[in-house]
Amino acid sequence: MDKTDVRRSKRLSQVLRHQPGSVGIELDPHGWIDLPTLLDALAAHGSPMTRDDVDRVVRGNDKQRFEIDAVLDRIRARQGHTVEVDLGLAPAEPPAVLFHGTPRTNVESILASGLDRRQRHHVHLSPDRETAERVGARRGDFVVFRVDAARMRAEGLIFWRTDNDVWLTDAVPAGYLALDL
Numbered sequence: 325m326d327k328t329d330v331r332r333s334k335r336l337s338q339v340l341r342h343q344p345g346s347v348g349i350e351l352d353p354h355g356w357i358d359l360p361t362l363l364d365a366l367a368a369h370g371s372p373m374t375r376d377d378v379d380r381v382v383r384g385n386d387k388q389r390f391e392i393d394a395v396l397d398r399i400r401a402r403q404g405h406t407v408e409v410d411l412g413l414a415p416a417e418p419p420a421v422l423f424h425g426t427p428r429t430n431v432e433s434i435l436a437s438g439l440d441r442r443q444r445h446h447v448h449l450s451p452d453r454e455t456a457e458r459v460g461a462r463r464g465d466f467v468v469f470r471v472d473a474a475r476m477r478a479e480g481l482i483f484w485r486t487d488n489d490v491w492l493t494d495a496v497p498a499g500y501l502a503l504d505l
């Protein structure tokens with residue numbers, strides 16, 4: 325994906341996850357917005373994109389962040405929202421171990437109080453160490469935690485899986501976490 329498309333992708337993330345109001349739109353309760361409405365709104369707020377641009381950004385997205393519903397001609401972010409949305413995900417059985425990459429500066433606080441969802445709706449967990457490394461590396465020097473998902477499940481905690489293989493849960497208490505050295 326070239327630089328301009330990365331910029332378009334970031335703009336779509338901002339509007340579809342965090343600030344639909346910044347271009348004067350409202351998402352439906354499940355996070356969807358009609359594509360023609362979105363394109364008009366982006367054009368009216370200084371970030372014009374064509375339908376082809378959006379299709380290309382959705383298709384070429386490294387993490388498949390967005391989904392298009394071709395039947396109803398609408399789009400949404402698959403996860404990562406800070407605005408209230410119900411993604412309609414069904415609880416799912418996670419792998420026995422999940423991973424979470426985070427800046428090294430967070431270690432002490434996470435070991436003391438566990439992982440919490442911060443601005444997002446859920447804690448985001450990765451199915452493999454490599455993905456967690458990429459998430460952690462977004463902010464520089466990082467560590468990776470192992471999450472004992474099997475024991476969390478056995479003890480009644482719930483997980484959801486997004487279509488792009490991100491595992492979500494409400495919180496990870498410190499007792500289920502270990503640094504993956």
Ligand code: HQG
Nearest residue numbers: 387389404426427430433434437438439440442444448459
């Ligand atoms: C940390 C990106 C201290 C947590 C990525 C993380 C991911 C704590 C940060 C997705 C803490 C929140 C999500 C505690 C949590 N003390 N720090 N008690 N509890 N944290 O961005 O997981 O590109 O909201 O470790 O690739 O980093 O947006 O979550 O460092 O998949 O598609 O608080 O976002 O995907 O940061 O990233 P974030 P995240 P996209």
